Every structure is written in C-alpha cells, then in structure tokens.
Amino acid sequence: xxxxxxxxxxxxxxxxxxxxxxxxxxxxxxxxxxxxxxxxxxxxxxxxxxxxxxxxxxxxxxxxxxxxxxxxxxxxxxxxxxxxxxxxxxxxxxxxxxxxxxxxxxxxxxxxxxxxxxxxxxxxxxxxxxxxxxxxxxxxxxxxxxxxxxxxxxxxxxxxxxxxxxxxxxxxxxxxxxxxxxxxxxxxxxxxxxxxxxx
Numbered sequence: 001x002x003x004x005x006x007x008x009x010x011x012x013x014x015x016x017x018x019x020x021x022x023x024x025x026x027x028x029x030x031x032x033x034x035x036x037x038x039x040x041x042x043x044x045x046x047x048x049x050x051x052x053x054x055x056x057x058x059x060x061x062x063x064x065x066x067x068x069x070x071x072x073x074x075x076x077x078x079x080x081x082x083x084x085x086x087x088x089x090x091x092x093x094x095x096x097x098x099x100x101x102x103x104x105x106x107x108x109x110x111x112x113x114x115x116x117x118x119x120x121x122x123x124x125x126x127x128x129x130x131x132x133x134x135x136x137x138x139x140x141x142x143x144x145x146x147x148x149x150x151x152x153x154x155x156x157x158x159x160x161x162x163x164x165x166x167x168x169x170x171x172x173x174x175x176x177x178x179x180x181x182x183x184x185x186x187x188x189x190x191x192x193x194x195x196x197x198x199x
Contacts, residue, residue: 020057022047027068036065036113062114066124069110073133076103080140090153093144094192100141101170101188109175138164155197166191 026047030038040061044051058064079096086092114124124130138160145163148154170191177184 016057019047019049019053023049023054023057023064024068024071027064028071031065031068036068036110037116040064060117062117062124065110065113066128066130070129070133072103073130073137076100077133077137077140080137080144084140084143084147089144089147089151093148093154094195096141096144097167097170097192098185098188100167101174152197154195158195163195166195 023043027043030043030046034042040054041051043064044054047054054064058067076099079099083092083096141163142160145154145158145160149156149158170188173187173191174184177187
C-alpha cells in the first residue's frame with residue numbers, strides 16, 4: 001500500500017517521512033544546480049532512492065517543485081521569527097530583506113517551470129499549502145518591519161503590502177544580477193535605501 005502524502009490527513013510513517021525529507025533535500029540541491037526544470041530522475045539519483053519512491057510522495061513534477069518552494073517559504077518565515085528579537089532590529093530587517101529578495105527571485109524560475117508543464121500557476125497558488133506558508137511569512141515579516149520602524153531604521157509610511165511590491169522589483173534585480181554577487185548587493189542596497197527614513 002502506498003504511503004499517504006503530507007497534507008492528506010494521515011501521518012507518514014517514520015521511514016516514509018525520512019524518505020520524503022531526503023527527496024526534498026535532494027530536490028533543493030538539484031534545482032539549485034540545474035534549475036527547477038531538472039528531471040525527477042536526477043532528484044531520485046541525488047536522494048539515493050528509486051524514481052518510483054519520488055512519485056509515491058510527489059505524483060507529478062509540479063507537486064515536487066511546489067513542495068520545494070513552499071519549504072523555502074516556511075524556512076524564510078522561521079528565519080524572520082528568529083530575527084524578530086534581535087538587539088539590532090534595523091540590521092535584522094535589512095539583512096532579512098536581502099535573503100527574501102534572493103528567494104523571491106527563485107519564485108519566478110519556479111513559476112516558469114510549473115507553467116512550462118501546463119500548470120495554471122495562479123490557480124495552484126490559490127489552494128493547498130501555499131496560501132498558509134505565504135500568510136506565515138507575511139506575519140513574520142510584519143513583525144520585523146514594525147520593530148525596525150520602532151527603532152527608527154525604516155520609514156513609518158511603509159506597510160507590508162508596499163514592502164511586498166518593493167520586493168518584487170528587488171527580486172527582479174537579484175535575478176538579473178545572479179552571477180555577480182557584489183553588484184547584486186550594491187543594487188539591492190540602493191533599493192533598500194528608499195525604505196530608510198528621510199533626513
């Protein structure tokens with residue numbers, strides 16, 4: 001009998017859960033190296049499992065791509081929560097934004113990979129685990145933003161919605177300059193300077 005996938009109402013057995021985690025870690029590595037269009041067979045090889053095991057947990061390639069991206073969102077939300085009590089709220093906020101911009105840049109590649117398989121990306125994003133992960137991230141970033149504003153590091157007229165719009169542009173910047181880390185950092189710095197209080 002096949003193991004249920006996460007989110008289907010029944011918990012995975014310990015061995016099945018370990019396999020799922022191994023597959024997701026392998027997919028992260030393969031997608032980072034080759035892009036999310038990399039084959040499921042490459043992921044299985046990296047994980048050291050049969051390709052059938054990958055499909056048991058993720059019946060389609062879009063399921064796997066989506067799971068990897070949602071995992072990244074959740075780790076980013078966890079990082080934001082960890083930084084929320086930093087003694088330097090401004091430094092924590094702007095450091096986190098750079099990480100967020102990098103992740104947002106990968107979102108476009110993931111969306112393109114899903115669309116290439118014929119998936120309705122907008123419809124898929126409206127259901128499943130994505131809205132929950134996105135809400136977790138939004139709440140965590142909202143707290144980081146509020147603390148940075150209370151500390152005088154960020155202008156008061158910026159809310160999470162404005163910040164999200166700014167990050168879309170920052171993500172495109174990170175995406176265009178992916179091969180030049182120093183230049184990317186300088187360009188993002190210019191973008192983020194617009195969030196600081198005016199003299």
